[in-house]
Amino acid sequence: MDLIFSALDVLARWDVMLALLVGAIGGVAIGAIPGVGPAVAIAILLPATFSMDPIVGLTLLLGIYGSSMYGGSIPAILINTPGTAVNALTTYDGFPMTLRGEGRRALSLAYSASFLGGIFSVVCLILLSPVLAKIAPMFGSREIFLAALLGLVLVVVAHKGQMAIAAALAGFGILIGTVGLEPAAYTRRFTFGQSWLAGGFDLIVVVLGLFALSQAFLLLTMDDEKIRLPRSRGSLFQGFRELAKHPRVAGIAASFGVVMGMIPGVGEFTAQFMSYTSARKLSKNPKAFGHGSSEGLIASETANNAVPAAAMIPLLALGIPGEALTAMMLSVFYVHNVVPGPGLFQNDMDFVVALYIALLVLNVIVVGFLLVSTGWLVHLTRIPNRFLGMCILLLSFVGVYSIRNSAMDCIIAAVFGLLGFVLKRLNMPIVPIILGMVLGGIMEVKLRASLARVKTPLDFIDRPIAFLLFCVILVIIGSTIWRLRREWRPIDRRSLQKKASNTFSKRISGRSHRHFESRKKQQRRRRFYDHVGS
Amino acid sequence: MDNSELLKVKTKTSGQVVFVVAGLAISLLLLSQIGNQTEWSENARNIGGQPRLWPAIALVIMVFGFAAHYWLMRRRRPNALDWVEARRWVEPLEYLLWFLIYVAVVPRFGFMPMSILFACTLTYRLGYRSRAALGLAAAFGIATVVLFKGLLGVNIPGAQVYEYLPDSIRTFFLVYL
Numbered sequence: 001m002d003l004i005f006s007a008l009d010v011l012a013r014w015d016v017m018l019a020l021l022v023g024a025i026g027g028v029a030i031g032a033i034p035g036v037g038p039a040v041a042i043a044i045l046l047p048a049t050f051s052m053d054p055i056v057g058l059t060l061l062l063g064i065y066g067s068s069m070y071g072g073s074i075p076a077i078l079i080n081t082p083g084t085a086v087n088a089l090t091t092y093d094g095f096p097m098t099l100r101g102e103g104r105r106a107l108s109l110a111y112s113a114s115f116l117g118g119i120f121s122v123v124c125l126i127l128l129s130p131v132l133a134k135i136a137p138m139f140g141s142r143e144i145f146l147a148a149l150l151g152l153v154l155v156v157v158a159h160k161g162q163m164a165i166a167a168a169l170a171g172f173g174i175l176i177g178t179v180g181l182e183p184a185a186y187t188r189r190f191t192f193g194q195s196w197l198a199g200g201f202d203l204i205v206v207v208l209g210l211f212a213l214s215q216a217f218l219l220l221t222m223d224d225e226k227i228r229l230p231r232s233r234g235s236l237f238q239g240f241r242e243l244a245k246h247p248r249v250a251g252i253a254a255s256f257g258v259v260m261g262m263i264p265g266v267g268e269f270t271a272q273f274m275s276y277t278s279a280r281k282l283s284k285n286p287k288a289f290g291h292g293s294s295e296g297l298i299a300s301e302t303a304n305n306a307v308p309a310a311a312m313i314p315l316l317a318l319g320i321p322g323e324a325l326t327a328m329m330l331s332v333f334y335v336h337n338v339v340p341g342p343g344l345f346q347n348d349m350d351f352v353v354a355l356y357i358a359l360l361v362l363n364v365i366v367v368g369f370l371l372v373s374t375g376w377l378v379h380l381t382r383i384p385n386r387f388l389g390m391c392i393l394l395l396s397f398v399g400v401y402s403i404r405n406s407a408m409d410c411i412i413a414a415v416f417g418l419l420g421f422v423l424k425r426l427n428m429p430i431v432p433i434i435l436g437m438v439l440g441g442i443m444e445v446k447l448r449a450s451l452a453r454v455k456t457p458l459d460f461i462d463r464p465i466a467f468l469l470f471c472v473i474l475v476i477i478g479s480t481i482w483r484l485r486r487e488w489r490p491i492d493r494r495s496l497q498k499k500a501s502n503t504f505s506k507r508i509s510g511r512s513h514r515h516f517e518s519r520k521k522q523q524r525r526r527r528f529y530d531h532v533g534s
Numbered sequence: 535m536d537n538s539e540l541l542k543v544k545t546k547t548s549g550q551v552v553f554v555v556a557g558l559a560i561s562l563l564l565l566s567q568i569g570n571q572t573e574w575s576e577n578a579r580n581i582g583g584q585p586r587l588w589p590a591i592a593l594v595i596m597v598f599g600f601a602a603h604y605w606l607m608r609r610r611r612p613n614a615l616d617w618v619e620a621r622r623w624v625e626p627l628e629y630l631l632w633f634l635i636y637v638a639v640v641p642r643f644g645f646m647p648m649s650i651l652f653a654c655t656l657t658y659r660l661g662y663r664s665r666a667a668l669g670l671a672a673a674f675g676i677a678t679v680v681l682f683k684g685l686l687g688v689n690i691p692g693a694q695v696y697e698y699l700p701d702s703i704r705t706f707f708l709v710y711l
Contacts (some may be wrong), residue, residue, distance in 0.1 A: 394678055402690055
């Protein structure tokens with residue numbers, strides 16, 4: 001109880017409250033504009049939070065992170081365009097409901113499901129805190145190294161169908177993290193004699209380039225879309241009543257969100273896909289999924305909103321970010337000399353609990369705000385793409401230039417922006433680069449520290465958690481290889497023309513075969529009858 | 535449709551081969567330079583302390599990753615569509631130039647005036663030429679400066695031209711605009 005009071009004491013400041021309010025409202029608005037998303041907003045705001053208290057800066061960023069998915073459901077439901085990438089599944093059932101004239105019902109369901117997911121995950125986080133506080137100190141250098149390695153393995157494995165390129169990009173992330181002056185022996189790595197490379201690549205510059213500038217370039221080279229907002233009927237409160245009719249779907253989805261959020265490298269996508277498919281399997285009416293099913297909408301929205309709070313667990317307890325947004329938040333901790341990890345739970349538990357309570361309050365503010373402001377938030381979807389691109393370009397300058405007033409940083413960010421643009425156009429993942437950069441740095445430091453204390457390689461995994469993590473990594477790699485082998489099909493490399501010609505000749509050969517077979521049969525029959533006749 | 539099918543992301547086919555081959559070539563080039571660009575320390579206590587270890591791991595992952603993706607691709611030779619896509623990758627260079635010009639002029643002529651000018655001229659260039667659009671762009675430029683420099687106090691230095699302003703207003707311009 002004392003802990004909660006001291007946490008409330010941390011929060012009971014006007015600047016924290018203001019940050020929470022601005023983060024909540026700003027996050028909803030950012031989520032409601034397709035093409036911006038929380039990654040862009042957080043990347044731009046990161047340098048601005050460096051001058052704030054850690055609790056103020058983190059509350060602001062958490063506010064945007066936690067509330068953007070609420071806002072993202074608005075365009076997903078009303079105009080079939082997800083506001084944030086994780087609202088993609090919401091379009092499956094939300095938009096068909098809008099087409100039926102039930103847009104407000106769909107929005108209400110999305111808000112209530114998101115609220116449930118958000119609250120559920122924060123409650124889980126609070127309940128798990130004592131356990132985490134006991135487990136976290138058991139993580140030494142080798143356990144943190146293995147946990148970071150697990151995160152990297154999972155981020156590659158999670159990109160099904162793109163594992164090879166995700167691995168290559170994670171490798172690229174590790175490489176750019178190593179550029180510059182190496183901290184142990186003070187030697188230069190891949191600087192090519194250039195002084196501007198000696199300091200290495202700043203994480204925030206890379207993040208701003210890959211997320212914000214690339215998005216600006218993408219929007220600036222796009223055509224504008226004509227958006228027609230459909231009329232809808234119903235009350236924005238009816239979703240809360242309807243949610244109560246599907247406790248099993250909501251409970252399972254929220255649990256998936258919490259579990260997947262806690263695992264580094266997995267995140268919202270897997271959580272909502274898992275919960276969506278399990279909801280469909282459990283549903284009495286699975287055929288309605290994808291055609292405006294309220295259960296489908298609940299499953300996807302509950303799961304993706306349960307992730308942000310859960311994603312804070314590996315970040316706060318171990319200092320390991322599970323995805324790009326928590327990787328950005330890690331830099332806020334470091335700037336303020338607050339080192340997330342086992343020590344945080346031992347020394348600054350009130351700070352951790354304050355963050356949990358902030359997340360709890362955030363969900364209440366967001367739902368209250370959405371219930372009164374959905375009418376005008378809808379109009380944010382009308383902002384033309386290229387105008388939005390101009391706005392992001394201008395804001396990106398603020399983000400990059402304010403770090404250390406360096407034009408070189410802006411050039412580096414622009415180059416990474418171009419790389420991000422190409423990756424986005426090719427539909428290749430960007431997150432492995434960021435996680436490779438962050439986790440690669442953590443792994444290097446922790447491996448160096450842990451190898452100094454082991455004599456034989458087996459000593460590395462002689463502690464229970466290290467052994468467990470090692471086994472999990474082996475199982476994941478083994479099961480992935482087994483699955484890939486089982487699903488392996490020889491790659492068909494023939495050109496389309498060649499394929500068509502082969503298919504045609506097969507059909508013809510089949511026909512000729514059938515033709516000749518029938519002729520032979522006729523002849524045989526004739527012969528037979530001839531014989532009989534004779 | 536099962537989980538694995540839902541989770542599968544399809545990489546865009548056109549342009550893929552150009553990107554992957556370029557990535558593989560750069561990775562191999564960097565790997566060939568690892569001897570010159572990193573050092574093998576004799577004083578390192580263990581392999582974890584070797585400065586060359588992590589760049590080597592990263593480059594090996596990159597080479598294997600790009601090579602595996604290339605090997606798994608259905609079409610390994612670029613065709614006309616790949617080059618059309620590759621040409622689209624240079625389209626944002628114009629806006630990159632706009633961005634770099636903005637970066638160059640802000641420290642000289644000031645954050646507020648250049649933000650308004652940048653927002654309005656780029657909006658005009660993008661084809662939004664109505665008074666409302668240009669007014670909105672100017673308002674956005676002003677709002678950005680007021681929010682970030684005025685209220686949040688982000689670190690953007692005052693412009694060189696502000697030095698020529700009268701003493702009474704110079705400090706205000708340097709601090710807030």
